[in-house]
Amino acid sequence: MDKDFTCKSGVIExxxxxxxxxxxxxxxxxxxxxxxxVPVVLAEPVIQIDVESVIQLDEPALEIKRIKKxxxxxxxxxxxxxxxxxxxxxxxxxxKLFLSGYVRKNIEYATVDCTNEYKDGISGKIKHTTVKVPxxxxxxxxxxxxxxxxxxxxxxxxxxxxxxxxxxxxCGQEIIGSDPCEVSFIHKEFFNEKIFxxxxxxxxxxxxxxxxxxxxxxxxxxxxxxxxxxxxxxVRLKLLQKQQVNIPGKAQDHGNEKKKYR
Numbered sequence: 001m002d003k004d005f006t007c008k009s010g011v012i013e014x015x016x017x018x019x020x021x022x023x024x025x026x027x028x029x030x031x032x033x034x035x036x037x038v039p040v041v042l043a044e045p046v047i048q049i050d051v052e053s054v055i056q057l058d059e060p061a062l063e064i065k066r067i068k069k070x071x072x073x074x075x076x077x078x079x080x081x082x083x084x085x086x087x088x089x090x091x092x093x094x095x096k097l098f099l100s101g102y103v104r105k106n107i108e109y110a111t112v113d114c115t116n117e118y119k120d121g122i123s124g125k126i127k128h129t130t131v132k133v134p135x136x137x138x139x140x141x142x143x144x145x146x147x148x149x150x151x152x153x154x155x156x157x158x159x160x161x162x163x164x165x166x167x168x169x170x171c172g173q174e175i176i177g178s179d180p181c182e183v184s185f186i187h188k189e190f191f192n193e194k195i196f197x198x199x200x201x202x203x204x205x206x207x208x209x210x211x212x213x214x215x216x217x218x219x220x221x222x223x224x225x226x227x228x229x230x231x232x233x234x235v236r237l238k239l240l241q242k243q244q245v246n247i248p249g250k251a252q253d254h255g256n257e258k259k260k261y262r
Contacts (some may be wrong), residue, residue: 033247034247038243039241041145041238041240045237049135050233051133051229054211057227058127061127064227080093099235101135107131148192157185196240198240203234204234206229208227208228208229211226
């Protein structure tokens with residue numbers, strides 16, 4: 001039977017695009033002074049996370065071809081704890097950062113379907129396994145700029161004056177004072193902006209140890225189906241909070257600025 005060497009792959013359509021013209025506009029804004037509410041950087045910590053995990057492959061592998069990694073943050077919660085116990089107001093305010101997430105790993109590996117001892121050949125398929133390696137940690141934080149936090153105030157009771165109380169004291173005089181039949185309260189509740197995180201940079205250093213090697217029957221040929229993975233992860237974050245800041249106006253004295261650069 002003749003083989004069909006017809007191939008479906010090829011270029012279906014190709015077109016050279018012309019360049020479109022554009023016009024660059026200068027961004028404009030309002031000149032101060034005024035007050036704005038913008039995200040303020042409270043701290044920029046670099047968190048080190050050490051993870052060790054064991055990964056099971058679907059089939060025995062001859063070798064690892066490629067590992068693709070992506071880190072995702074599922075929780076980034078900051079609790080402000082104030083100053084140290086020695087009450088040194090000159091020291092920076094501190095907090096605790098609760099961080100959790102996972103590293104999504106896509107592992108491509110070569111399998112062994114057949115071997116040829118006479119010609120030293122090994123054939124197999126390229127397969128992949130995708131796993132999520134979780135991590136969780138707590139870290140100390142020192143704020144470069146302290147967060148703005150207002151505590152909810154205590155409830156206050158207000159006494160109402162009344163000079164027409166039905167009743168007399170032991171001396172036979174009318175009672176003048178607070179009204180026992182009516183009471184008012186004042187309650188203050190402050191709403192604070194949340195501290196939120198931005199993921200700036202991730203560095204992952206890892207070492208993979210092949211586990212449970214299996215002899216394939218061929219000379220010096222082994223497969224494995226488990227990987228012991230050791231990772232050192234560095235995560236750089238920005239901790240931010242929306243705060244009201246004073247935005248100054250544009251400098252009017254340009255003469256002094258020119259003198260500086262002469």
